[in-house]
Amino acid sequence: MTLVHNWHLGRRMEYPYFESRPKRQFAAIFNINRCIACQTCTMACKSAWTYNKGQEHMWWNNVETKPYGGYPQSWDVKTLKLIDNGENTWYTDEKDEKLSPYGVYEGDTIFEAASKKNINQWAVGYIPEDKEWRSPNFGEDVAKSNKPDEYSSLPEHSRWFFYIQRLCNHCTYPGCLAACPRKAIYKRKEDGIVLIDQKRCRGYRKCVEQCPYKKPMYRGLTRVSEKCIACYPRVEGKDPLTKGRPMETRCMAACVGQIRLQGFLDDNPKNPVTWLIRHDKLALPLYPQFGTEPNIYYIPPRWAPRAYLRQMFGPGVDEAIDKFMVPSRERLAVMSLFRMAQSIIFEYKIEEGPKVFETTIHGKKFEMYNDTVIGFGEDGQEIVRTTIEEPIHIRDPKHYNSI
Amino acid sequence: MKKGFSLFKLCSATLLGTVFLSAALFAAEETAPGVKGMSDEEFTPTKEVLNVKYVQMDKPYHMDVESLKGAFKDAGAVKVVLQKQDKAFPNGGGSVAGAEVKAIHDGITIYFQITWSDPTKNARTIAVQEFRDAAALMFPLGAVEITPAEHFSPRMGDREKPTNLWHWKADWEADLLVKGELEDVEVQYPNMHDDFNFNPYSAYYHRELITSVEVLSGGRAANNLLSQPGRGRTVEDLNAEGFGTLTTQDHQDVNGCSHYEDGVWTVIMYRSLITQDPHDVQFVPGGNAFFNMAVWNGGEQDRNGQKNISTQWHPATLEKVAWQ
Ligand code: SF4
Ligand code: SF4
Numbered sequence: 001m002t003l004v005h006n007w008h009l010g011r012r013m014e015y016p017y018f019e020s021r022p023k024r025q026f027a028a029i030f031n032i033n034r035c036i037a038c039q040t041c042t043m044a045c046k047s048a049w050t051y052n053k054g055q056e057h058m059w060w061n062n063v064e065t066k067p068y069g070g071y072p073q074s075w076d077v078k079t080l081k082l083i084d085n086g087e088n089t090w091y092t093d094e095k096d097e098k099l100s101p102y103g104v105y106e107g108d109t110i111f112e113a114a115s116k117k118n119i120n121q122w123a124v125g126y127i128p129e130d131k132e133w134r135s136p137n138f139g140e141d142v143a144k145s146n147k148p149d150e151y152s153s154l155p156e157h158s159r160w161f162f163y164i165q166r167l168c169n170h171c172t173y174p175g176c177l178a179a180c181p182r183k184a185i186y187k188r189k190e191d192g193i194v195l196i197d198q199k200r201c202r203g204y205r206k207c208v209e210q211c212p213y214k215k216p217m218y219r220g221l222t223r224v225s226e227k228c229i230a231c232y233p234r235v236e237g238k239d240p241l242t243k244g245r246p247m248e249t250r251c252m253a254a255c256v257g258q259i260r261l262q263g264f265l266d267d268n269p270k271n272p273v274t275w276l277i278r279h280d281k282l283a284l285p286l287y288p289q290f291g292t293e294p295n296i297y298y299i300p301p302r303w304a305p306r307a308y309l310r311q312m313f314g315p316g317v318d319e320a321i322d323k324f325m326v327p328s329r330e331r332l333a334v335m336s337l338f339r340m341a342q343s344i345i346f347e348y349k350i351e352e353g354p355k356v357f358e359t360t361i362h363g364k365k366f367e368m369y370n371d372t373v374i375g376f377g378e379d380g381q382e383i384v385r386t387t388i389e390e391p392i393h394i395r396d397p398k399h400y401n402s403i
Numbered sequence: 404m405k406k407g408f409s410l411f412k413l414c415s416a417t418l419l420g421t422v423f424l425s426a427a428l429f430a431a432e433e434t435a436p437g438v439k440g441m442s443d444e445e446f447t448p449t450k451e452v453l454n455v456k457y458v459q460m461d462k463p464y465h466m467d468v469e470s471l472k473g474a475f476k477d478a479g480a481v482k483v484v485l486q487k488q489d490k491a492f493p494n495g496g497g498s499v500a501g502a503e504v505k506a507i508h509d510g511i512t513i514y515f516q517i518t519w520s521d522p523t524k525n526a527r528t529i530a531v532q533e534f535r536d537a538a539a540l541m542f543p544l545g546a547v548e549i550t551p552a553e554h555f556s557p558r559m560g561d562r563e564k565p566t567n568l569w570h571w572k573a574d575w576e577a578d579l580l581v582k583g584e585l586e587d588v589e590v591q592y593p594n595m596h597d598d599f600n601f602n603p604y605s606a607y608y609h610r611e612l613i614t615s616v617e618v619l620s621g622g623r624a625a626n627n628l629l630s631q632p633g634r635g636r637t638v639e640d641l642n643a644e645g646f647g648t649l650t651t652q653d654h655q656d657v658n659g660c661s662h663y664e665d666g667v668w669t670v671i672m673y674r675s676l677i678t679q680d681p682h683d684v685q686f687v688p689g690g691n692a693f694f695n696m697a698v699w700n701g702g703e704q705d706r707n708g709q710k711n712i713s714t715q716w717h718p719a720t721l722e723k724v725a726w727q
Contacts, residue, residue: 016437016492052619054588056595120494122437127704129532181493181707182647198621202649203629204707206493208531220529220588222622222630223574 001115004173008288008314010100014111015291016122016178022192024264026170026230027273028252029283031299031338033324034259035163037063037140044254045167049229054221057133060228061167061251067308068139071166072128075214076287080311082124083113088289090315101281102288102316109291110175110212122178125210133217146305154303155321155362162301165259167251168215168228169286169294170194176227179210191264192295193230201225212290235344245377246344258339263346265295270347272334272375280331282323284313299324326364332388333373341384345375356389437492438646441558443551448693448716453481455506455513457688457722462512468662468669475516478505483696485519485711490558491646495709498700502538504717510724513686514673515540515569517696522666525701526573529591534701536573538670541566541695542684544642549693549716557695557716559643567684568641568649569657569672573701575637576661585632628655637661638672642682646708654680676721689723 003012004019045061062071070076088107095103108116110123117124147158170187174194177185184200185207187193196207196216201224207216208225216227231249233239239247247253252262263273276283276297283297300309302321309317323331333350353370360366368388375384456478463470480503487497502519517538528535541557544565549555560566578585589595617623622630628639628651638659640652659672676686686692693716699705 049619053616054620056588120437120489120492122492127532130530133531179493181491182649196621198625198630199627201622201627202707203528205531206707218531219620219622220531220591222620222627223528224622224627224630226621 001111005099006109006173006291006293007099007101008285008293009105009109009291010095010102011104013109013173013291014115015173016111020189021172022187022189024190024266025172025192025295026235026262027265027277027295027297028260028262029273029276029297029299029338030165031259031335032162032164032301033299034257035063035165036257037065037163038256039063039137040254040256041165041251041260044250045228048231048250050226054219055217055226057130058217058219058226059136060215060217061165062136063163063165064137065140065142065161066164066304066312067144067161068142069137069164070139071136072132072214073135073138074132075128076312078126079110079124079212079290080287082126083108083110083289085113085116092315101278102284102314105289105314107289109289110210111173111178111291121210123175123210123212125175125179125212127205127209128214152303156305157303160304162304164286164298166213166215166286167296168194168230169213169292169296170228170230171295172293173291174211175290175292176207176211176216179206180204181206188232191230191232191235193232193235194227195229195232196225196227198222198224198226212287212292213294242343245379245383247342248344253342255339261338261345263344268347270349272337272345272348275334275348276331280323280334281316282320282331284316284320287312288314326361326366329367329369329371332368333371336373336386336388337375337384340386341375343377343383345383346378347376347380349374349376353387439490441490441556445557445714446549446551446554448549448718451481451717453504453506453694453717453719454479455508455686455692455719455721457724458507458509459725460509462509466658466673467660468516468671471514471516471660471671474507474509474514475505478507478516480505481717483713483717485698485713488558488697488708488710488712491708493708496700496703496705496711498703498705499698499711502696502698504694504696506719508676508686508688508721510688511675512673513676513721514671515694516669516671517698518667518669519698520667521698521700521702523700523702524573524663524668526577526663527586527591528574528701529586529588532704534704534706535699536668536701537571537699537705538668539568539570539697540672541568541643541697543693543716544682544684547693555716556645557714558712559646559648561645563644565642565644565682567682568643569659569674570639570641571637571659571661571670571672572639573661573663573668575634575639576659578632578634579637583632584634627651640683652680652682654682656680656683686721688721690721692719692721693717694719 001014004015006013050058090103092103113124143161145159150158152159184197203223216225218225234247237244237246248262252260351372356370357368370389377383458474460474483502505516525536636658638657640655640657643649657674661670697710697712699710
């Protein structure tokens with residue numbers, strides 16, 4: 001084991017390989033508050049990559065209902081139990097913008113739990129059986145009632161559920177990659193996408209066992225494992241539609257609820273993804289305590305019990321929800337870029353517009369300006385331009401009745 | 404003592420030129436991560452020598468354990484002690500305590516027979532939680548000396564100490580018996596719903612969909628032998644130069660057969676004494692050889708390094724042929 005820095009945990013942690021970050025990291029932000037669980041993303045992925053024989057159980061992208069749903073069933077509860085040492089807490093008194101923006105995790109990761117338990121494996125894990133993969137949307141729309149007799153009201157509903165959109169996190173410290181005794185799994189230097197080499201894989205299922213998010217899946221037909229490939233031909237700009245520009249994945253581009261924004265985490269503070277994650281801290285990692293530094297980030301649902309959300313997204317939850325409920329001028333502008341383009345946006349610029357609205361939300365003043373947001377592609381060319389207020393089109397009276 | 408190897412240097416090893424290590428993350432220590440050192444005892448071959456008996460025989464029409472029984476009748480057995488693999492991560496195994504090995508040759512082909520107890524037969528690996536029973540023989544490649552002074556790792560070989568491995572798999576045997584020579588997913592899930600009607604005369608036969616199976620089956624498209632139908636054999640011919648370097652040979656030369664009864668596996672692996680493949684071990688009547696072996700118990704989820712191994716090389720001598 002070596003020591004690597006994991007900024008989600010705000011500390012160094014054990015990992016079998018040296019820290020080696022990609023030039024830029026494939027990443028995405030999902031606004032849970034807006035998801036309608038239409039599963040368009042799920043089907044967009046399925047119809048592109050896993051409609052084939054032996055992949056019947058595979059949903060590289062899936063949307064499950066929390067707290068009861070899970071694909072494979074109870075994946076998160078089972079993994080949380082494996083790392084539970086009775087005192088997994090966060091120390092949040094001191095933070096460092098760069099190294100420990102959420103504070104410091106004082107508990108075991110999947111790697112540390114394995115070395116503490118002396119199991120002579122790289123990480124703790126388990127293999128979900130057939131039946132656990134079988135009902136991908138089990139628990140859909142089932143609410144948890146903390147106080148069944150009460151009506152729900154903000155800030156925390158007593159009867160609640162929410163949707164969580166899941167795919168491979170293309171982790172900075174992948175559990176799957178660490179687990180593979182053959183080094184058949186690799187993380188690309190150019191974009192941080194994690195792939196299974198289909199020739200080197202020998203179907204050992206160590207990745208299935210030790211990915212805490214359960215995203216590598218075994219294919220009985222070929223006797224080897226497969227996983228989300230981040231639509232890498234699109235990300236590389238190979239799809240003719242975007243004429244060589246890096247393009248968002250199928251699940252992102254298809255999102256009906258417009259909850260998704262995909263891009264790369266890099267050092268540019270004007271990159272919308274980097275800004276929302278690293279600077280604004282509006283979007284948070286899923287189960288950072290697993291220790292893999294996952295790269296899909298979530299804007300937490302504002303109505304769900306905070307303790308549950310803190311367990312799921314770490315101690316940054318309260319601040320993120322406050323920020324989401326009363327968005328700043330810049331935040332509102334950047335959030336307007338969600339689903340405005342299929343080409344990946346590398347940088348944004350805001351042109352200021354007039355104030356159009358003012359109110360008070362939970363005692364806090366909110367002002368809305370009709371700013372214009374411009375998104376630029378990798379080549380610096382403008383790819384999208386939008387305003388905070390959506391334009392209104394009034395239909396000509398003579399077409400009132402036509403479709 | 405060379406305990407490990409830099410994983411990157413493997414790429415330059417000429418023998419395993421095909422080994423492709425593209426991990427962007429790289430090995431942390433000079434010793435491969437998760438690998439513990441070995442004792443001097445492990446570098447000393449066992450005292451007991453396996454006599455590879457010369458048997459004059461007609462090659463049976465059906466190569467199965469039953470037909471070869473007579474040929475093995477007078478061959479002496481060597482008992483091999485097996486234990487848990489406890490050096491390289493992931494550790495595992497330990498459910499099979501030992502095996503018995505016999506070997507014969509007829510001047511053309513060499514046959515190794517391995518017998519061990521395993522209360523469960525696991526001959527399919529289609530469901531995610533199912534693992535196969537398997538057995539492997541390993542031979543040093545080329546003429547070698549093995550002493551504590553002249554290290555040759557009995558665990559997958561070492562850098563510049565390559566090995567040739569023969570890996571018999573219970574599910575490959577099952578694959579051989581079905582049409583198309585690959586047990587398909589319906590065998591495991593007989594009532595499954597699938598979008599693939601493979602009957603070309605059916606009203607629902609969708610040509611493009613069906614032909615896309617090959618293209619969209621990563622393992623098949625990448626030419627992974629494990630994924631291919633019609634392998635025509637039950638034993639895989641491989642090379643290794645240390646932990647994590649196992650590589651399927653381009654040219655497959657080994658075959659085998661097996662029999663499972665009353666909780667006992669009998670597996671026979673055979674190959675020509677001499678082959679044209681420079682990556683293969685060669686056997687000379689009247690000459691010496693070394694072998695080592697491992698057994699996987701699918702019922703215990705054994706696979707990869709999670710296996711029952713012998714930690715020492717075993718010497719073998721080949722009897723001369725009658726006309727020598
Ligand atoms: S989510 Fe799982 S499969 Fe994806 S990179 Fe992380 S550990 Fe690997
Ligand atoms: S397409 Fe978008 S809104 Fe629909 S389920 Fe997927 S993430 Fe949610």
